[in-house]
Amino acid sequence: MGIFALLSCIIRRDLAIAMRNTGQWVNPLLFFIVVVALFPLGVGPSPATLSIIAPGVIWVSALLAVLLSLGSLFETDFADGTLEQLLLSGQSLALIVLGKVLVHWFLSGLPLLLISPLLALLLALPTDAIPVLMLSLLIGTLTLSLIGAIGAGLTLGLNQAGVLLSLLVLPLSVPVLIFGSAAVTAAAADFGAGSQLAIMTGLLLFALSIGPLTTAAAVRIGVSGST
C-alpha cells in the first residue's frame, strides 16, 4: 500500500469522525480564548503592560491548548479497540501516526492560528506583528503536535493521563515557546523575525524526523501494557 494511499485513508477516517464530534475541535479553541482573556484580569488592563506580555501570553496559552487536546489523540481509538486493529493492519504505524497528528493539528492548531489576530488586538499587540504571530503559530503548533504525540503514546490508557502528558511534554516544548514568543516580540519591536522563524522551522523538521517513529514505538508499548 502506497504512502499517500495510507495517509489519505487515515486522514479521511479521522476527519469523518471529527466532523460528527464538534467538541473535539471547538473545546481547545474556546480554552485558548478564555485563558488569554484571563490575563488582563490578572495583570491589569493597561495597554502598555499587555502589549509587552502579549507574545508570551498567547504562546503559553496556545501551548496549553494544544497539550490539553492531545489527550484524545489515541485515547478514543484505544478505548474502542480500533487502535489495536491499526497496529495489526501490517501497515507502517509511523505513517498512521503521522496522519493522525496532521488531522489533530488541523483541528486544534489551525483554529488557534486563525483566531490569534483577534486575541492580539485584545492584548494590544501592534498590528504589524500579527503576520509573524500567525506564521510562528503555524510552524510552532505543528511542532508541538508532533512532540506531544510522543507523550500521548507513552501515557496511553493511564489514569490521569492528561496531567502526566503535560508533565512529560512541557519541558520538551520549551524551545518552541522561546523562539515563538521571541519572534513575535521582535516583530512587535519592528525588528526582523527571520532568524527566529528559521530556527523554528529547524525545530519542526527535527520533530518531524523523530516524532512519528518514536510515537509509533510509544503506542506499541502503551497498547501492549493494557490487559
Added chain:
Amino acid sequence: MFKWIHRFGSAPFVYRFAGALAPWIGFVCLAILLSGLYLGLIVAPEDYEQGESYRIIYVHVPAAILSMFVYVVMAVASAVFLIWRLKLADIVAQASAPIGASFTFLALATGSLWGKPMWGTWWIWDGRLTSELLLLFLYFGYMALRAAIEHPQSAAKAAAVLALVGVVNIPVIHYSVEWWSTLHQPATITKMGERNIHPSMGIPLGLMIVGFQLLYAYVLLIRMRTGILKRESRASWVAQLPEVNNTMANSKLSGTNRV
C-alpha cells in the same frame, strides 16, 4: 560477546559483585570527598572578587556536572535495554533517576544560595540555572511515568523511550535557553568557572568532581542491588540468600509477636 554479557549480566552475579564492590568504592569516595572538602574549604585561598562565598563551587560544580552525566548514563542504559533487551540495563536506568534528580536539585539549591550574596536575590533566571531547572523537570517526568504504569515491562520500555527522547532534546533545550538568557540579560554577571582557575582551587575542585562520581557509583550499586532483589523476588536464588532468609525469619517472628 552475547554469552559474555549474559553470564556477567546475570542477576545473581551482578548482585554479589555489586555487594563486594560497593564498600570499597564507598571508602575511596569518602576519603576523596573529605580531602577535597579540606583542601577546598580550609586550605584554598579566598577569591579576590567573591570572597568566601565562591567556595560553594566545590559542591555546585560537581553536582551540576553529575546532573547531566547521570541523565546520559540513563539514556545509554535505556538504549541498551531497548536494543539488546538486557534487563540489567533497565535496572541501571531506574536506579539512576532519583540519584540524578538529587544532584540536579543540589545544583539548583547551591546555585540559588550562591546567588544571594552575588546577585542579592535567591533566584535569577540565569541560563545555566534555568537549564538545570528544566533538567529537573525531565527527571520528574521520567519518574512519574515509571510510577504511573502498572505493568512492569511496559513501564520499563516506556520510560526508556522517554529517556531517549529527553537526551536528544537536552542539547536543543540547553542552547535555546542560552540564547534566551543572552537576549534578556546583559552579560555583566560573572559566571562561575569561566575564568582560569588557580591550582590551589582547581585541585580540590577536581577532587570533588571525582568524589561525586564515586558517590554516584556507590549509591547506584546499592540501589541496583535493591532493584535486582525486587525484580527477581520470585527466583530461587533470592530465597536462598542469607540476608533474605534472616529478614524473612525476623518478620515472621515479629509478626507472631504482634499477634
Added chain:
Amino acid sequence: MSELEPVHESPSDNELLSVQGISVWRGENLLLNDLSFTLEAGQVLQVRGANGSGKTTLLRILCGIGLADDGDIKWRGESIDRRRDQFHEELLYLGHKAGIKGALSALENLRIFCTLAGDEQPRADDATLLGVLDNLALLPVAELPCRHLSAGQQRRVSLARLVLQTATLWVLDEPLTSLDKAGLAWVESRISEHVAKGGSVILTTHAPLHIDGVEVHALELN
C-alpha cells in the same frame, strides 16, 4: 496472501504457529505457566478456561500486541517480532473490544478495514460490502452510526471482516458473544470454509462448537 502454501507430507512443513514456553506473571501470580503448543494449517484450536485464566492475555500475546515475561512465538519458523508486518498481513484478529468506530457507519468501518488490509486483498466495492451486510441482516442499519447499533449487531459488523479480508490465521476472542442462533451458525460455517481452504483458527468461547467435518483441538488454561 490469498494463496495458501500447498500441504506437504511432513507435519513440520505444515506448521504455521509455534509457541514455546510462554509465561506471564500478574503481580505475584503466575497467570500462564510455561505454555507450549503448535498450530498447523487447517487446525482449529479452542482455548478454554474460567474467567481470569488468561485467555485474552494469551490471544493478545499470540498476535504480538501483548507482553509475555518469557517465551517465544514463531510464525512460519520466524520470530513474530522480526517479521511483524508480514505476520500481521496474514493475521485477522477480532478482539475483546469490537474495533468498530461508533461515529462511523458499518459501511464506513468496513471500507477502512478493507483499505488498510492492503493491495493484495481483493478490491471490495460497495456492492460486495452491502451483500455481506445483507447476509448478516445488517442492511437496514448499514448507513447508521455504529454507536446506535445493538451489541449483537456491532459484533456482526466486526465479523463481516471474516469474509471481506483474506488471512491465513484467525484469532477470535469470544466471537460468539451476544450473537443469536443464526449468527452462531453463520460464524461456524465461515470457520469450516476457512479450514477447508487450509486456514487456521484460534478462538475462545464458552459455547460448544459444532463445525462440520472439523476436529476442534482444545487448550485448557487453569
